[in-house]
Amino acid sequence: xxxxxxxxxAIPTANAELRIEINxxxxxxxxxxxxxxxxxxxxxxxxxxxxxxxxADLGNSGxxxxxxxxxxxxxxxxxRQIDFGDWRILGVEVIVVGQLIPMGExxxxxxxxxxxxxxxxxxxxxxxxxxxxxxxxxxxxxxxxIYEKLTGIRGVFTTRxxxxxxTRVAGKELYRLxxxxxxxxxxxxxxxxxxxxxxxxxxxxxxxxxxxSFESGRSEIWVQTLRSQARQRVSARAGVNGAPAxxxxxxxxxxxxxxxxxxxxxxxxxxxxxxLKRLTDLSSIDTEPAxxxxxxDIYFTSDRAGGxxxxxxxxxxxxxxxxxxxxxxxxxxxxxxxxxxxxxxxxDRGSYKIAIVDRERSYLQVLTKGPLDESPSFAPNGETxxxxxxxxxxxxxxxxxxxxxxxxxxxxxxxxxxEPAxxxYPVN
Amino acid sequence: xxxxxLFMIVVLVGFVAACKGPGSTAVDDGMYDGSVAxxxxxxxxxxxxxxxxxxxxxxxxxxxxxxEHSDQPDSRIVYFEFDKSEVAPGYAAMLxxxxxHLVDNPSWSLRLxxxxxxxxxxxxxxxLGERRAQAVRRIxxxxxxxxxxxxxxxxxxxxxxxxxxxxxxxxxxxxVELVSGM
Numbered sequence: 001x002x003x004x005x006x007x008x009x010a011i012p013t014a015n016a017e018l019r020i021e022i023n024x025x026x027x028x029x030x031x032x033x034x035x036x037x038x039x040x041x042x043x044x045x046x047x048x049x050x051x052x053x054x055x056a057d058l059g060n061s062g063x064x065x066x067x068x069x070x071x072x073x074x075x076x077x078x079x080r081q082i083d084f085g086d087w088r089i090l091g092v093e094v095i096v097v098g099q100l101i102p103m104g105e106x107x108x109x110x111x112x113x114x115x116x117x118x119x120x121x122x123x124x125x126x127x128x129x130x131x132x133x134x135x136x137x138x139x140x141x142x143x144x145x146i147y148e149k150l151t152g153i154r155g156v157f158t159t160r161x162x163x164x165x166x167t168r169v170a171g172k173e174l175y176r177l178x179x180x181x182x183x184x185x186x187x188x189x190x191x192x193x194x195x196x197x198x199x200x201x202x203x204x205x206x207x208x209x210x211x212x213s214f215e216s217g218r219s220e221i222w223v224q225t226l227r228s229q230a231r232q233r234v235s236a237r238a239g240v241n242g243a244p245a246x247x248x249x250x251x252x253x254x255x256x257x258x259x260x261x262x263x264x265x266x267x268x269x270x271x272x273x274x275x276l277k278r279l280t281d282l283s284s285i286d287t288e289p290a291x292x293x294x295x296x297d298i299y300f301t302s303d304r305a306g307g308x309x310x311x312x313x314x315x316x317x318x319x320x321x322x323x324x325x326x327x328x329x330x331x332x333x334x335x336x337x338x339x340x341x342x343x344x345x346x347x348d349r350g351s352y353k354i355a356i357v358d359r360e361r362s363y364l365q366v367l368t369k370g371p372l373d374e375s376p377s378f379a380p381n382g383e384t385x386x387x388x389x390x391x392x393x394x395x396x397x398x399x400x401x402x403x404x405x406x407x408x409x410x411x412x413x414x415x416x417x418x419e420p421a422x423x424x425y426p427v428n
Numbered sequence: 429x430x431x432x433x434l435f436m437i438v439v440l441v442g443f444v445a446a447c448k449g450p451g452s453t454a455v456d457d458g459m460y461d462g463s464v465a466x467x468x469x470x471x472x473x474x475x476x477x478x479x480x481x482x483x484x485x486x487x488x489x490x491x492x493x494x495x496e497h498s499d500q501p502d503s504r505i506v507y508f509e510f511d512k513s514e515v516a517p518g519y520a521a522m523l524x525x526x527x528x529h530l531v532d533n534p535s536w537s538l539r540l541x542x543x544x545x546x547x548x549x550x551x552x553x554x555x556l557g558e559r560r561a562q563a564v565r566r567i568x569x570x571x572x573x574x575x576x577x578x579x580x581x582x583x584x585x586x587x588x589x590x591x592x593x594x595x596x597x598x599x600x601x602x603x604v605e606l607v608s609g610m
Contacts (some may be wrong), residue, residue: 196583196586198550198551198554198584198586199550214583217581218579219554219581239580240554240555240558240582242551243551243554256551256554256555258558262561262565264554264555264558264559285552285555285556285559287551287555288549288551288552301549301552303552303555307511308548308549308552329548331548331549331552332549332551332552345548345549347548352547372546374548374549374550375549375550390593393591393592393593419550
């Protein structure tokens with residue numbers, strides 16, 4: 001078995017790449033021209049195509065329609081070179097121009113300007129230093145800045161996605177936990193196993209991940225540091241060890257344990273002191289905890305009233321309250337960054353769909369088509385949910401804006417892709 | 429689909445048996461073959477870590493080489509209704525047989541692997557699988573099996589027996605498998 005495992009390990013893994021496709025954008029995406037950036041190096045090509053990445057990011061958001069560079073009549077690289085009249089005729093509303101400038105050995109400066117074409121006015125001008133290794137990240141950062149300037153919403157192009165893939169290698173399942181950039185590039189394997197891997201959860205600083213692994217033959221919760229890949233087993237109690245969820249202050253994990261009596265309940269584990277606090281104690285299935293952004297409450301799934309519904313308990317312990325009432329199946333809550341909405345898996349006449357529950361009005365809005373959608377995860381700006389769905393028999397990821405206007409599918413090369421978890425904003 | 433599942437079990441058991449060397453054909457040993465349960469062979473590989481610190485190989489328990497022979501794959505599987513964990517009365521005789529074997533052979537043990545269909549959320553399905561495994565465990569304990577002879581593990585929807593997204597596949601996936609050894 002060890003030999004089989006090492007064999008699997010030796011197989012190249014760079015093919016777990018995802019690609020975002022817009023199924024449905026906003027009714028009228030903003031026509032934008034991201035003109036190919038000038039390269040000020042003495043020779044050859046630019047080491048990285050910054051402007052193409054910015055165009056791809058903005059296009060992927062579903063809110064912008066980037067013009068193909070083939071359709072551009074001129075390719076200005078600074079504001080002074082723009083003939084706004086020409087761009088107005090082409091129907092472009094916003095133009096981005098810029099340059100990549102070498103600054104000595106493997107160092108660069110990215111400078112760009114954003115203009116309102118109708119007014120001929122500069123909306124944003126920025127210059128950032130970069131290195132060979134960080135050009136891609138810095139290009140995402142530029143896209144974030146442009147996105148925020150134009151929409152008023154903080155961009156998430158510099159964030160990352162974690163997800164689980166399942167492929168068949170020599171007739172046996174191979175489970176992998178992967179972390180990739182928000183556009184699916186740079187996939188890196190965190191951990192792989194011939195036994196199931198489940199429920200990835202980011203630490204609030206984005207540096208660690210908790211997940212469930214069955215590598216020992218039963219469920220255990222592990223915490224792994226992304227950079228060093230060092231990992232530590234944090235819960236291997238009798239019975240189920242599941243559904244880890246990091247508290248907003250990073251000190252605790254909420255988790256589900258069945259202990260020896262087989263009854264699933266929610267606990268909060270202090271990662272430093274290892275003190276375990278029990279938060280629920282009914283004979284129902286209580287699982288899938290999620291912290292409110294202020295850390296005061298934990299939302300969870302419970303079937304204490306028959307079918308699964310969402311409940312809430314203070315994270316310090318206390319009275320449990322039912323939150324959802326609409327329909328006979330609402331499970332796996334995730335709370336929006338502003339704390340006002342819950343994303344849930346909702347059974348809509350036999351079809352499992354992602355729905356949003358407004359906390360104040362307890363109004364439920366179905367966002368996706370089903371029939372087997374699950375695992376919604378909020379982008380840190382609250383604008384988008386990534387979730388798992390099916391295309392034919394294959395598990396794939398998809399995104400929907402929380403207002404339901406923008407739908408994106410994420411195609412993948414092979415195998416099943418599931419359990420997406422959107423990272424928090426990067427910490428500098 | 430049942431044939432495929434049986435085939436998979438045979439292949440897996442055969443692989444483990446092959447590791448133990450010739451002459452040990454686990455399939456012949458029937459239900460209580462004493463070979464390692466599927467789950468015990470798992471390992472995880474964290475990338476970036478020196479390969480010397482990776483998971484260890486699966487352990488093999490002693491081959492007991494005895495027990496009831498069975499050609500019926502279903503005689504070790506209990507199936508359930510959607511979102512339910514009640515064991516249907518039709519399984520009473522089968523579970524009684526297993527319980528009797530364990531009572532008569534105090535060194536034997538059973539691993540009860542609970543599963544759910546793919547509908548709904550994954551961790552809730554882990555809960556359903558655990559509850560089903562516990563339901564089977566309770567019945568066997570009422571018949572005198574000691575708690576330490578029974579281990580439960582829930583795989584939720586992670587290890588389907590049937591691959592389809594239809595009622596038939598779902599009904600085959602809502603199950604508890606009785607696997608010899610812990």
